[in-house]
Amino acid sequence: MKSVKPKKNLGQHFLTDLGIARRIADTVDACPDIPVLEIGPGMGVLTQYLIEKPREVKAVEIDAESVAYLYERFPKLRENILGEDFLQMDLTKIFDGKQFVLTGNYPYDISSQIFFKMLDYKDLIPCCTGMIQREVALRMAAAPGSKAYGILSVLIQAWYDVEYLFTVDENVFNPPPKVKSAVIRMTRNKVTDIGCDERLFKRVVKTVFNQRRKMLRVSLRQIFNAVKPTDGFYEQDIMTKRPEQLSIPQFVELTNMVEEQLKIIGQ
Structure with a gap:
């Protein structure tokens, strides 16, 4: 052959x-x-x-x-x-x-x-x-x-x-x-429900890692299309972290926080 x-x-x-x-x-x-x-x-x-x-x-x-x-x-x-x-x-x-x-x-x-x-x-x-x-x-x-x-x-x-x-x-x-x-x-693994919206989870992860050197309070602004989230959203402790510092449960928590804001501002 x-x-x-x-x-x-x-x-x-x-x-x-x-x-x-x-x-x-x-x-x-x-x-x-x-x-x-x-x-x-x-x-x-x-x-x-x-x-x-x-x-x-x-x-x-x-x-x-x-x-x-x-x-x-x-x-x-x-x-x-x-x-x-x-x-x-x-x-x-x-x-x-x-x-x-x-x-x-x-x-x-x-x-x-x-x-x-x-x-x-x-x-x-x-x-x-x-x-x-x-x-x-x-x-x-x-x-x-x-x-x-x-x-x-x-x-x-x-x-x-x-x-x-x-x-x-x-x-x-x-x-x-x-x-x-x-x-x-x-x-x-044994996970059947990640604990948040899977599509938004992917979007959040990709968005913040695309600006991995920046704090979350900066990189997350892309998701909200220039609409400002409610007062205090960017002041939370997690927002001072960079993406590589977050565990998977923390990314799930962050995704749920983002989803709540998106519902509030109507996006």
């Missing part, structure tokens, strides 16, 4: 270390007995170990050359190789509405978009594992008060427990990326 040429425009960096590939495949064992969806299988280095497990495996790949290669290498998997764009898929249809594990050697340039989509389907995805850029992994696992703590940290940790499992060096890829990689695992 002719090898697939990595494509720069798709952010393809093919893993060549079989030992690491097996370790990544084994991360899905934290959520046994449910199907697995692999994103971006490329030449199947991870796929070959996933299909050894006693569960259904499907793989979604946007690169037509890789799809053709996978058809030839894994003929029994042919019907489960989906030549589509993951970001455009309706995930409820992949396993007929059943829960599944999400895994893969994720394209670095769209990894954040992949995880935001995961959040949209969080009730279908109790476990997500795989390899991403180390910097992104550190942000996802970061605790309040750290420089890495940001939008991804808050939105993901509100619904998932994040584990940074291990670091992967550049020299085990073809072509080698310019950054180190990391393998992570996210497991759904």
Whole structure:
């Protein structure tokens, strides 16, 4: 079989270390007995170990050359190789509405978009594992008060427990990326109701982190469209904090405060 040429425009960096590939495949064992969806299988280095497990495996790949290669290498998997764009898929249809594990050697340039989509389907995805850029992994696992703590940290940790499992060096890829990689695992926590309006929660988190060096009393003004909240709103203690200082419960509290003000001023 002719090898697939990595494509720069798709952010393809093919893993060549079989030992690491097996370790990544084994991360899905934290959520046994449910199907697995692999994103971006490329030449199947991870796929070959996933299909050894006693569960259904499907793989979604946007690169037509890789799809053709996978058809030839894994003929029994042919019907489960989906030549589509993951970001455009309706995930409820992949396993007929059943829960599944999400895994893969994720394209670095769209990894954040992949995880935001995961959040949209969080009730279908109790476990997500795989390899991403180390910097992104550190942000996802970061605790309040750290420089890495940001939008991804808050939105993901509100619904998932994040584990940074291990670091992967550049020299085990073809072509080698310019950054180190990391393998992570996210497991759904027991939260079913976050305690505030989810859409507004996302909006508040993104708004304040977009001006992360400013106090909340400054960055929150964008949400109110130049309409002044009631007297005393900006004088509360929490308003002197910067976003990286807030825990997830504090972001929930802040969201409820903002929602109350929006109702008062009629927005």
